[in-house]
Amino acid sequence: MLKNTTAVVTGASSGIGTAVAEALAAQGATVALFARRRDRLTELAEAINARDGGRAHPYAVDVTDADAVRAAIESAAGDHGGIDILVNNAGSGTWSPALEADLTDWHSTVEVNVNGVLNTTHAALPHLTRAASGERGVADLVTISSVAGRRIPTPQSNVYAATKHAVSAFTEALRQELAERHVRAGLVEPGVVVTELTTSGQEYAPDARNPTGYGLLRPEDVATAVVFMVTQPRHAAVNEILLRPTEQVR
Numbered sequence: 001m002l003k004n005t006t007a008v009v010t011g012a013s014s015g016i017g018t019a020v021a022e023a024l025a026a027q028g029a030t031v032a033l034f035a036r037r038r039d040r041l042t043e044l045a046e047a048i049n050a051r052d053g054g055r056a057h058p059y060a061v062d063v064t065d066a067d068a069v070r071a072a073i074e075s076a077a078g079d080h081g082g083i084d085i086l087v088n089n090a091g092s093g094t095w096s097p098a099l100e101a102d103l104t105d106w107h108s109t110v111e112v113n114v115n116g117v118l119n120t121t122h123a124a125l126p127h128l129t130r131a132a133s134g135e136r137g138v139a140d141l142v143t144i145s146s147v148a149g150r151r152i153p154t155p156q157s158n159v160y161a162a163t164k165h166a167v168s169a170f171t172e173a174l175r176q177e178l179a180e181r182h183v184r185a186g187l188v189e190p191g192v193v194v195t196e197l198t199t200s201g202q203e204y205a206p207d208a209r210n211p212t213g214y215g216l217l218r219p220e221d222v223a224t225a226v227v228f229m230v231t232q233p234r235h236a237a238v239n240e241i242l243l244r245p246t247e248q249v250r
C-alpha cells in the first residue's frame with residue numbers, strides 16, 4: 001500500500017519507533033531510520049532488508065541538533081527521491097515531583113520532545129509539500145504525542161505533559177495550515193506502552209504507576225494506528241488517534 005513512498009521515522013532505534021519502521025516497511029515504504037544509536041539502526045535496517053517489503057536505511061542523528069537534522073533530512077530525501085511521510089517519534093521522559101526535580105532534566109526533555117520535533121518538521125516540510133503535489137497526491141506528518149498531551153495523568157508528569165501538549169498544539173496548527181495542500185498532520189496519543197522509556201526504573205515513570213500489573217500496550221499497537229493514518233485514501237485524514245491499554249483509567 002505504501003510502495004513508492006519514503007518515510008522518515010525518528011527514534012527508530014527502540015520501542016515505538018522500531019515498530020513503526022517495521023510496519024511501514026511491511027506496507028512497502030522505504031524507511032529512513034533516524035536516532036543516535038547507529039548500531040541499533042544498522043541492525044534494524046538489516047532485519048527489515050532481510051524481509052519482503054520496503055527497504056530501510058540508517059541515518060545516525062541527534063534530533064536536538066538542528067543542522068545535523070537538516071543534513072540528514074536532505075540526505076534521506078536525496079537518496080530516496082523525496083519524503084512522503086514523517087513520523088515524529090523520538091522522545092524522552094522525566095517524571096518526578098517538581099520539588100525534587102533536576103532543572104537540567106526538564107530542559108533536556110523540552111529539548112528532545114519539543115525542539116526535536118520542530119527541527120525535524122522544519123527540515124521536512126518542503127519535502128512533504130512537494131510530495132503532496134506528486135503522484136500520491138498526499139503526504140503525512142504524524143507526531144507521536146501521548147495521553148499526557150491531552151490531560152495531566154499525574155502531577156509527576158509535569159514537564160513531560162507540557163512537552164506533549166506543546167507538540168499536540170503545534171501539530172493541530174500545522175493541520176489547519178497544510179490541509180489545503182494535502183499534507184495530513186495527525187497525532188497519535190498512546191497510553192502506557194512497554195518500552196525502554198517506561199521500564200527505565202525511574203521511580204515515577206508510568207509503569208511504576210501500574211502496581212496491579214494490567215496489560216500495557218505493545219509498540220506494535222501504536223504502529224498499527226500510524227499505518228491506519230497513513231494508508232487512508234487522499235480525501236480522508238485521520239487527525240487524531242488516542243489509544244490506551246484497556247484497563248488504563250487515567
Ligand SMILES: NC(=O)c1ccc[n+]([C@@H]2O[C@H](COP(=O)([O-])OP(=O)(O)OC[C@H]3O[C@@H](n4cnc5c(N)ncnc54)[C@H](OP(=O)(O)O)[C@@H]3O)[C@@H](O)[C@H]2O)c1
Pocket residue numbers: 010011012013014015016017034035036037038040061062063064089090091092093112116144145146147189190191192193194195196197198206
Ligand atoms: N512508552 C510509552 O508509554 C509512551 C506513551 C505515549 C507516548 N510515548 C512517546 O512515544 C515516543 C517513543 O517512545 P518509546 O516509548 O518508544 O521510548 P524509547 O523506547 O525510549 O525510544 C525513544 C527513541 O527516541 C530516540 N531518541 C531519544 N532522544 C533522541 C535524540 N536526542 N535524538 C534522536 N533520537 C532520540 C531514541 O534513540 P537513541 O537513544 O538511539 O537516540 C529511541 O529510539 C516518544 O515520543 C514518547 O514520548 C511513549
